[in-house]
Amino acid sequence: MSLGERVLVSLGVFVAAGGIGWAIDYAVRYVLHALARRTHWVWSEIVAESLRGHLLAASILGGGMWISRWWEISPTATAIVDKFLAVAALFLLFSWIFRFSVRAVRHLLRGSDGRIPAVSILANVVRISVVLLAASVILQTLGIPITPLLTALGIGGLAIALALQDTLSNLFAGLHLLAARQVRPNDFVQLDSGHEGVVEDINWRTTTIRTLANNLIIVPNSRLANTILVNYRLPQPELSLSIPVTVVYGSDLERVEQVTLRVAREVLREVSGGIAKVEPVVRFRELGDTGIHFVVVLQVARAEDQSLLRHEFIKRLYAAYRAEGIEIPSHLGVMRVPKHR
Template identity: 45%
Template sequence: MVLSPLTFKIILAAGCLLAGLLVGIILEKAVIGGVTRVARRTKWQGDEIVSASLRWMVLLWTVLVGFYAALLSVPLSPGIRGAVTKVILVVAIFSVTIVAMRMASGFVRLYAERATGILPTTSLFVNVTRLVVLIIGALIILELLGISITPVLTALGVGGLAVALALQDTLANFFAGIHIIISKQVRVGDYIRLDTGEEGYVTDLNWRYTVIKTLANNVVIVPNGKLASAIVTNYNLPEKELSVLVDVGVSYASDLEKVERVTVEVAREVMREVVGEIPGFEPFVRYRAFGDSSIDFTVILRAKEFGEQYLLKHAFIKRLHRRFAQEGIEIPFPIRTVYLRQE
């Protein structure tokens, strides 16, 4: 049986498509599998970023090559062939843009995690990086399609003014987020308290809002503009360590020297067991007032970070109560004497 030239070309085109698909599957497993194996043997996390960025893209590129080879095998008019070729180039450039976007955002996140204090690890920087790469890819595609970029940029400039007026709050939050990140007064991982009462750990700072996770495991969403104008207490600045104050009262009949010695011993023991040694710090006591029914004083302990203070207070109060009972030191109840005048 003799095949006609058209049938032969159609079979050849189908073979090119099938070959591109098979080669893509083989290369996908070989390239991604090889990079993954190398990543497991090395400490550099960039291998994993490259592997994740190229996933499914090798297969797509080989399929595009096969499709282009099939296109050359099939008799088509120059106009249709040119249009299909441009579509293939657009898809190829867009896929390369996606790979570049994945790699850029991945390396920005990796660098931010390593260079603590230089580039904060927030989704804002990652999203801005993705947006920049995506815009560059879009401009290249427009240039390929023969669309002049200058009128587009002019239209974007004029339309940008209208968009800016319509999105004042969104843009205000965006630039407030940039200001917060650059100032480094609020960082991801810090424990903060706002003047409105909200408090918790900062888990993310993106282009519109800041995410705060409370100790009760709830999430508070604060617009960046409100956070930038709020009075914020940051318990991680200038350092994570913070003083923990515990108020105590003892009977007027107590030996205050003994009370101070016993209290410091208990505080030192609890700190060593709960938070570990803190170089250069020793717990201490400061008497502060003659109360209605007790002599009041404050015990100053120290925690390595904000969340430790609750367990530290818990352990200290239990152990101090037991030790005072053993030493015969009285923690008095509130007492009020009432005199009844008889006529």
């Protein structure tokens, strides 16, 4: 067979391998997508998306292996081609592992509301781990010893660790926070400094918190790990909102309680963030200098809803007290709330 004919046959094999690979890739992903839709098994979808294009590339690579044997080249050239194809196969394998690992981590971190939190530190750790593993395997396949390289990296790593103590401290503090699940993306937290907001991201150095005013607070991971904070999402996102109220001496406390509970039920039923199925509570606390103090306890769905519920409750309670003639004390004396005329 002439050289030209060999080249044409080789091109035909590549085209045929590409066509077969495309068909296999399409068929496998179609079956996996159908299985995911029918059984709602998310891992089928993850495997299907991570396989996109890899079966086609594997088929073309198989065609290349067949052609390398068919050409009957010299042993030296065969060894070189075999190493090249082995490296290509390993690269393809680890490329799939890379895709699958990232998608698997994103699925495992997916919240109950379906949103995927941003956790840069975990995604980067997975990526770096796969790349390092792939590099070590490929170097060994090429016959390059990695022991001297690891020794050099160990000595250099010690010097780098001493120079980057703060950075490494933040890195391991971030990993500790995620492993302990004390702070997670989408958690609403309040720091001991008084700052509060939703955790946006935990990366290799800092944690980003978005406040209700839509500003960002950047906290080093090591400092966050050592601070005292309140996590309003744990053990559950629902929480009790306590609102202090005071009425003057001489008030009919039964009527005060009835009016207050009526307003509280109305707010929980009509205002977003209130949990109407949980009955509000009124608890008288003490006989103070200016009047009788008590608290109203409302059940709130999320910490972010406290402000609106408190606002609506105070506004409507004042209107109800005004309509009922219930008096509210002030530091200047009794505040008489006249009824509507």
